Amino acid sequence: MNYVSVENVAKSFGERVLFEDISFGINQDQKIGFVAKNGTGKTSLLHIMAGLETPDSGQVVSRKGLTISFLQQEPDLNPDLTVEETIFASDNPIMNTINAYEKALLNMEDTEAYQQAFDAMEAAQAWDFETQYKQILSKLKLDQLDRKVGLLSGGQKKRLALAAMLLEKPDLVILDEPTNHLDLEMIEWLEEYFKRESLTIFMVTHDRYFLENVCNEIVELDHGKLYSYKGNYAYYLENKEARMANEATETAKAKILYKKELDWMRRQPKARTTKSKSRIDDFYEIKERAHQRRNDHEVQLEINMERMGSKILEFHKVGKSFGDLKLLDKFDYVFKTGERVGIIGKNGTGKTTFLNIMTGALQPDAGKVIVGDTVKFGYYTQKGIEIKEGQKVIDVIKSFGDHIPLKKGRTISAGQLLERFLFDRKKQYDFVEKLSGGERKRLYLCTVFIQNPNFLILDEPTNDLDVVTLNVLENFLLDFPGCLVVVSHDRYFMDKIVDHLFVFKGNAQISDFPGNYSDYRAYEGNLNFSNEEDAPAGRAGGFAKAEHLKTTSQKTENESTDSKSWKEKQHTGALTYNEQKEYKKLEREVAQLERDKAKKQEVFLNPDLTPEEIAIHSQELQALIDKKEEKEMRWMELMEKMEG
Structure with a gap:
């Protein structure tokens, strides 16, 4: 059953296009994780779906009678209400029944009012719901029910909004970073709750275990296009890698075909036949495919670390x-x-x-x-970067100097460093207060590493x-x-x-x-x-x-021996603790080498390579293969020891 349809939605801020012509649907019982880079409009899309923002074009169509709850990163709660009043300020009739019963318990002398409240609980079958309501408040550490919302910390407000949302029992929940401000015990409880409850979920979260264990579909916004993966986070990673490798192969083939067709175009006379006009139309399509370029720049982190002494x-x-x-x-x-x-x-x-x-x-x-x-020390605090009114991104980095020292005596300009942290030249002159939450964190990381x-x-x-x-x-x-x-x-x-x-x-x-x-x-x-x-x-x-x-x-x-000996035995046969660390590290290294090998193999698709370049790339490819085989041999040794 379809709950929500997002149809050809677009959103921009001035000249900055977040997304355009976005379409997808949400069906009953789907648990969807939405993945995209910072600054591409994840939160804006959630606000549009929840009806808090209007798209520039397109529409969001919801099934009639559908109840939707939206958990924002910074919830909008009434500061004058208490925690308990906020919980009961719900459209859920069962919550009102429980509220009346709780009040009746405080005045047991009024037996008629108590009996009415008790009968209402029976009629609504609210006893199990009351137990669940108290469990949710307990798990989220919301014990001071008479405390005013205005006196709560940011984390407490987020947990209160989460509790209120869960208790409303909506048909669809939209979540923007639900695990922020939760401790590990709360996160694991929420993860189990979402797994067992019959909820339909659309969420943005950076918590990859949460995506892995809760979601049955991942939707990714990548370079303005939507891609859907019918599985959890591990399935998404595997299939995204395959998709990107396929795209690279198709682009390489298009480049070879484009070069061939370009030669044909240059040889043709001005007079065209119907057949040649059709081929000309195909040529421009091939040209577009051949010139597709992914803007997949990764953050490049590099620091000139001073050597540590013995103390x-x-x-x-x-x-x-x-x-x-x-x-x-x-x-x-x-x-x-x-x-x-x-x-x-x-x-x-x-x-x-x-x-x-x-x-x-x-x-x-x-x-x-x-x-x-x-x-x-380099200290990255929860407070994040201090935002000064009117300060631009480039000014933040220039406060450390126009040129920043790197390894081996090299230097880099403030603008070049920001480009390494994915702030292009245009973005560098944006005001810091206009950055998304993730972009601010990335800029803050830059200021920590620059020192x-x-x-x-x-x-x-x-x-x-x-x-x-x-x-x-x-x-x-x-x-x-x-x-x-x-x-x-x-x-x-x-x-x-x-x-x-x-x-x-x-x-x-x-x-x-x-x-x-x-x-x-x-x-x-x-x-x-x-x-x-x-x-x-x-x-x-x-x-x-x-x-x-x-x-x-x-x-x-x-006690020390007890925990360490467990660590050496747990799921790893006869491996020592250091061998376990080596085993895990080798798994990562082999996977990375496999990716490096695949990238190097793609280089040979370039038809313009000279014989000298082919020889150099062949040597580099063989070096990768040898290194990979060496690490695989060691990994196999540890595997055999573990299984023995």
Whole structure:
């Protein structure tokens, strides 16, 4: 059953065309992830679908009687209402019935009113809904029901809007970055909720595990065209790569044919036959295909990192509290060269406070933090870039200098650096306040890397970044030789780049876990399953569990051995922890080499190659093949050891 049809929709801002002639449909029970680069109009399209913006042309047609709820990045809530009043300010009649019953419970002396409220609950079969309503509020940590919306943080407002949307039980939900401002436990709960509920979903999210586990279709807006993939995120990646390879092959063939037809055109006399006129028409079509060019520039990240000394960063019995809230207590840790730490935990357990103490922005109450003389921090905060009225993109970078030093004594102009971060010459003279959320984050990344840090601290770096930029950032961080500390709710991102975790459990309890996020959840799930009779299948919830993990502030040899020995055994046979890391790295490297080989093979489709160029490319291709085979052999060795 068709719910919504988007028909030939277009949207521009001045001379800037976001999209034009966009058409697609949403059917009942579809869960669609919408993927596009930052600045191509994802949020604008969602606003048009939700009726908050008007397209320049085209229309959105909804099925009669369809209820639609839209979760915006910055929800528009009444600041004068309380949390509870916001929840009950819904068109859902069951919510009104529950509200009346809750009020009747407060005045049990009025037995007639209570009986009426009770009977209404029975008639509406609202008891299960009440249980669900309380569960949703609990999972999203909305416990202060009498608190005014105007006093809530941005994250609390987003969670409140999400709770209200889920409780409205709409036919279609439209979501703009639903996982922003949720901690990992909330994200996993929401993921399971969407998987089991019979909801129709159209969403934009940077969370690739969320796309993988929730969506049954991916729709991509790429260079003004829509492409639909009937599967999850992994299916989309595989088939997009195949589509792009096919497009490159077809363009190469068209170029060869174009050259042949161009010679024919030049030889023809002025008088044309009907047959030759038809061939001439075909020629112009071939010419258009041959000159198609993808503007697929990737962000190019390069820094001139200063060499680190032997002393990097040390915590000695560090303590920090805010009133009765204790966040750190006698915390000890010595960072080593190349350290790659992920930080996870519930909101309010002290993650950002910890980062601020690292950089000296906040002083500890007790203990000391020693920073090595050669350490140069690059700190990417949640606040993002400071927007100054009337400031242009180019001015932000020029504040660091007209020319920026790179590796090996080279320099680059401010404009050239911005081009590497996907800001073309025209975009560089846009006002910063007019940039999309993702474009601002990309500009902020540029300002962090331009200072050439050797110790990167990233606090929620993935929010609002598109999938393409995320992949480039991840590949850069994999090769980054300095130290890296990341706070992120992006599980895919954490799994790819960190080697171990600091798990903030609250009340100054910090566990050092030897593995990435998925390793930790699998370990935690094993503990829950063995210790709890009613443990659910699959993921088990809660950062408060797995209490015998090694605690950094109270280290014991047995606890440390327990978590590390699990890490070495989990799903990897006889592989050691370092071999597991090597195995995962080899998988990535082999896949990249396969892509490099395919690109190099496409070079030979060029008919204008000279014999010398063919010889050079042949040598480079053979080098790629040899390197790939070498890594595949090592990967096979580890595979055999694992299975043995």
